[in-house]
Amino acid sequence: MGIKPALKTDFDPKPVKKQSRMKVLLIQINKNKVAYLFLMPKLIFFALFMLIPIVWSFVLSFQEFNIMGSTWVGIENYVDAFQSKVFRISLWNTLLYTIITVPAFVLTALLIATLVQPLGKLSQSFFRAAFYLPTVTSMVIIAMVWRWMYNYKFGLFNYIVGLLGMDPVNWLGQSDTALLSLMIMSILIPPGSGIIIYLAAMNEIDQTLYEAAKIDGANTFQRWWRITVPMLKPTTLYLFILSTIGSFQVFTQIIMMTGGGPGNATETIVHVIYKTAFRDFKFGLASAQSVILFFIIMIFAIFQYRTLRSDHH
Amino acid sequence: MNSNDVNQKIGKLLIYVTLIFMAFVSLLPLYWVFSTSLQLPSYQNETMEEPINYVESAPPKLYPVGIKEYIHQWQEREAAEDSGDKEDAAYHDEKMDEVITKTFEGFVVLFERTKILKWLFNSLYISILTTLAIVLIDTMSGYVLAKKNFPGKKIIFWAIISTMMIPEQVTLVPTFMMVQELQLFNTHWALIFPSLALAFGVFLMRQFLLAIPNELIEAAKIDGASEWKIFWTIIVPLAKPAMAVLGIFTFVLMWNSFLWPIIVLNDENLLTLPAGLKTLQDANLASFKLLMTGATVAAIPMIVFFLLFQRYFVKGLSMGGVKQ
Numbered sequence: 001m002g003i004k005p006a007l008k009t010d011f012d013p014k015p016v017k018k019q020s021r022m023k024v025l026l027i028q029i030n031k032n033k034v035a036y037l038f039l040m041p042k043l044i045f046f047a048l049f050m051l052i053p054i055v056w057s058f059v060l061s062f063q064e065f066n067i068m069g070s071t072w073v074g075i076e077n078y079v080d081a082f083q084s085k086v087f088r089i090s091l092w093n094t095l096l097y098t099i100i101t102v103p104a105f106v107l108t109a110l111l112i113a114t115l116v117q118p119l120g121k122l123s124q125s126f127f128r129a130a131f132y133l134p135t136v137t138s139m140v141i142i143a144m145v146w147r148w149m150y151n152y153k154f155g156l157f158n159y160i161v162g163l164l165g166m167d168p169v170n171w172l173g174q175s176d177t178a179l180l181s182l183m184i185m186s187i188l189i190p191p192g193s194g195i196i197i198y199l200a201a202m203n204e205i206d207q208t209l210y211e212a213a214k215i216d217g218a219n220t221f222q223r224w225w226r227i228t229v230p231m232l233k234p235t236t237l238y239l240f241i242l243s244t245i246g247s248f249q250v251f252t253q254i255i256m257m258t259g260g261g262p263g264n265a266t267e268t269i270v271h272v273i274y275k276t277a278f279r280d281f282k283f284g285l286a287s288a289q290s291v292i293l294f295f296i297i298m299i300f301a302i303f304q305y306r307t308l309r310s311d312h313h
Numbered sequence: 314m315n316s317n318d319v320n321q322k323i324g325k326l327l328i329y330v331t332l333i334f335m336a337f338v339s340l341l342p343l344y345w346v347f348s349t350s351l352q353l354p355s356y357q358n359e360t361m362e363e364p365i366n367y368v369e370s371a372p373p374k375l376y377p378v379g380i381k382e383y384i385h386q387w388q389e390r391e392a393a394e395d396s397g398d399k400e401d402a403a404y405h406d407e408k409m410d411e412v413i414t415k416t417f418e419g420f421v422v423l424f425e426r427t428k429i430l431k432w433l434f435n436s437l438y439i440s441i442l443t444t445l446a447i448v449l450i451d452t453m454s455g456y457v458l459a460k461k462n463f464p465g466k467k468i469i470f471w472a473i474i475s476t477m478m479i480p481e482q483v484t485l486v487p488t489f490m491m492v493q494e495l496q497l498f499n500t501h502w503a504l505i506f507p508s509l510a511l512a513f514g515v516f517l518m519r520q521f522l523l524a525i526p527n528e529l530i531e532a533a534k535i536d537g538a539s540e541w542k543i544f545w546t547i548i549v550p551l552a553k554p555a556m557a558v559l560g561i562f563t564f565v566l567m568w569n570s571f572l573w574p575i576i577v578l579n580d581e582n583l584l585t586l587p588a589g590l591k592t593l594q595d596a597n598l599a600s601f602k603l604l605m606t607g608a609t610v611a612a613i614p615m616i617v618f619f620l621l622f623q624r625y626f627v628k629g630l631s632m633g634g635v636k637q
Contacts, residue, residue, distance in 0.1 A: 200631030
């Protein structure tokens with residue numbers, strides 16, 4: 001506060017102004033020491049484990065890593081990444097997995113939330129718990145039990161398939177069903193978080209809209225389709241983006257259930273990054289693959305944002 | 314009017330049937346974990362020619378057979394006692410014990426031959442410690458970013474927030490190198506420290522604390538309270554709901570974290586539960602019963618945690634969704 005009069009009494013505006021700006025800044029910083037102290041712990045960890053790694057990630061992707069010293073290789077890692085058959089397959093698999101499972105996630109969440117919303121409080125919290133429990137359970141556990149349920153000889157799935165009068169399927173053991181099995185698994189795990197988020201958003205919708213529509217003679221489905229669904233658009237967008245980002249990171253199921261096989265049938269981007277980095281120790285190449293993943297996710301998120309926003313009008 | 318009522322009732326019934334079926338599908342895998350963990354691995358009663366492995370049986374047994382077998386042996390023993398056949402009664406008594414032993418055998422084997430209790434402990438203390446640290450650090454920075462004006466505030470805030478959507482896989486390699494650089498590889502600090510860099514908490518706490526009236530802080534200042542005191546006596550009590558939400562999500566995140574632990578830990582004694590379960594499966598020696606027993610031990614704490622704090626989960630998720 002004391003600095004303001006001092007500024008006004010300065011004669012020579014140009015050089016002094018610059019100097020006093022520095023001074024103002026220093027005094028401001030000095031005055032807010034406490035604020036910086038409060039921020040310090042976060043900033044230290046943020047710098048060490050987020051900021052530097054992000055920058056480093058880009059730098060590494062143009063280098064060939066060597067314990068004795070890395071060398072610059074230009075875009076060679078990117079060329080190698082795209083020339084690798086395994087990486088291209090993993091890109092395709094991850095894309096396919098996302099295109100199938102993300103809309104299923106959002107749609108199931110919307111449907112279940114629609115069915116749960118009109119119920120009484122007790123039923124609501126029962127179903128919320130039933131659908132959310134598998135979501136908080138570690139994916140490692142889920143993957144272990146699904147691998148067991150997909151077991152060819154003793155699994156629950158082939159038992160059900162048998163009850164339906166069909167031949168047993170070697171779900172995870174053959175390349176033409178392995179990825180499909182993982183997608184079925186993803187779809188059958190209920191979208192717990194999506195349901196809860198939709199429910200919260202549904203309760204925010206202005207009830208008078210429904211009453212007005214009722215007077216106009218709209219039936220239940222029309223009210224849902226013309227009011228609920230459009231009003232939920234921001235939530236839908238949010239869920240689409242969130243689950244797309246999540247889906248591009250699919251990893252735990254892969255390493256626990258198939259190891260990317262049989263052949264490369266279930267290879268995904270993150271699993272390839274993991275193998276490149278921590279089995280082959282090609283840090284440069286793995287970084288290039290990570291950067292590619294980053295841009296794919298970005299493009300998808302922006303694309304979804306654009307499309308869902310634009311047909312709002 | 315009457316047929317309308319009937320229609321409505323049928324509609325409601327249909328909704329319930331659909332939802333119950335879906336809930337059944339949803340919970341089936343968890344049920345299957347528990348059921349397999351308690352299944353009889355090899356068992357022979359008086360009517361069988363050779364022992365049967367109910368864990369690996371086709372068609373699969375849909376519930377732990379031990380329950381039925383225990384009741385059967387108990388009835389047989391009662392019958393034998395009634396008819397005064399002491400030898401037979403003793404035989405069935407023994408069989409009852411055998412059923413119990415074999416039903417819970419998986420847990421005994423697991424606790425004796427694997428480090429699962431160690432992993433459970435590691436997971437627990439790492440998750441709790443990280444949660445406490447994140448809640449404290451993020452509340453401190455959220456408060457400052459919401460209520461103070463100082464040079465660089467905007468840049469700091471946006472720098473942190475813009476990393477929120479970046480998945481951990483993107484920075485996997487450099488974070489790993491950083492951990493090695495700082496000599497943290499194969500220590501629990503390698504799990505704790507990088508988590509403290511996450512942006513979500515700062516964002517959550519700042520948004521929440523923006524709503525707190527400045528007058529409260531000003532009044533305390535006039536009373537001569539130090540910043541530290543203001544933080545603890547005014548900010549923290551007001552921030553508790555958001556802190557609870559942040560704490561709960563951090564705990565779940567840490568408890569379920571998998572990719573990072575399997576990269577930075579390789580000492581069996583240091584593993585967390587998910588990483589430990591992976592080694593159990595990789596060893597290839599474990600039967601499905603043992604694997605599912607491990608899964609049971611790992612799943613139960615989180616289920617209890619969820620049921621205890623369900624309303625915070627709901628609140629936290631709603632905060633994220635509605636505000637968008």
